[in-house]
Amino acid sequence: MYIQTNMSKNYNQVEDFIADDSFLLWFNKTDTNAIIEWDLWITENPEKKELVNTAVDLLQQIQLSEAVVNPGQLAAAEQRLKQAIHSGNYSSPAKVVKLPLRKIWYAAAGILIITVLAIGLKFMFNDSSKPFLATAYGQVKQEKLPDGTEVILNANSKISYPEKWETGKTREVWISGEAFFHVKKTATKDKFIVHTDAFDIEVTGTSFNVINREGKSSIVLKEGSVKIHRPGEAEIVMKPGDQIAYAEKQIQLKTVTRNDYLAWTESKLIFDNTTLKELAAIIKEHYGVEVKIEDEKLSQKTITGIMPNDNLDALVQSLEAMQEFSIQHTKTLITITNKDNN
Secondary structure (H helix, E strand, O other): OOOOOOOOOOOOOHHHHHOOHHHHHHHHOOOHHHHHHHHHHHHHOHHHHHHHHHHHHHHHHHHHHHHHOOHHHHHHHHHHHHHHHOOOOOOOOOOOOOOOHHHHHHHHHHHHHHHHHHHOOOOHHHOOOOOEEEOOOOOOEEEEOOOOOEEEEOOOOEEEOOOOOOOOOOEEEEEEEEEEEEOOOOOOOOOEEEEOOOOEEEEOOOEEEEEEEOOEEEEEEEEOOEEEEOOOOOOEEEOOOEEEEEEOOEEEEEEOOOOHHHHHHHOEEEEEEEEHHHHHHHHHHHHOOEEEEOOHHHHOOEEEEEEEOOOHHHHHHHHHHOOOEEEEEOOOEEEEEEHHHO
16 A cells, blocks of 8 residues: 655655655555655755665665564664654754654664664765765666766666765775776776675776676676785786676686677666576566566576566566466566466
């Protein structure tokens, strides 16, 4: 059920967003109206973007740690929240609103996470004080960084970077998702470093594709040369056509002979004996929609072909056109079953 948001409300605190039903629907991508309204509101209120980003980061952390929060931590965090509300930061007396337990938990856990984050994280792209570029589900966007480096962002991706880039200093970006970089050379040959969860990529001027999602990181070098750095390990120098992938605590180096990995930059997905299980993961990453496959045997069926990367409905229709299986599609779930069972 969609709950109408009072979009004229003046959201001044992170807690205002976290305690709002429709903001949670927008965050979880479970209601089309909420997505449209909040996307529009964020566009019309750019001065609130930093608060929105902080709320999103907190909710992401909450999802990861929700199951392990014990009642003692919750009570302590809730007490901190109450103290924050009554700390005198408001220009008028605070209005006390009784919230459902889950909303209190979101806000309280948010305060808890702020404390944890204050200690410092190695992976800093979640630092909302940094400028960033981001795409929504199903969106591919081309942008330029402050130094002129060209970036194409795949769906559901984000890169952040320092507010000020100085000549003669290393240029750094942090990535979550997938992006293609064409790094601009500088007169002083400043290094350009892309940080992922698994390794750091050091370049001067080159083009490459990098992925950092769900515990897996990879890079395919198109032009130039890059160095891969991991703590305590020897650096790896890549040449064009090399691919390095990190998963399950192991690094693999192989050669890529085709440019299929760049098809997404032209809003295409190229499948070559891709299993439905792999396709399900791609759909979830790109569109935020869960895919349920009838059984394990069906999940191992493969598909080959070219499908759209920026239109989920068209992608589903392309799958249905194969006439090998049936698909039921709602806003939040795609169910794939054997054709013979329908």
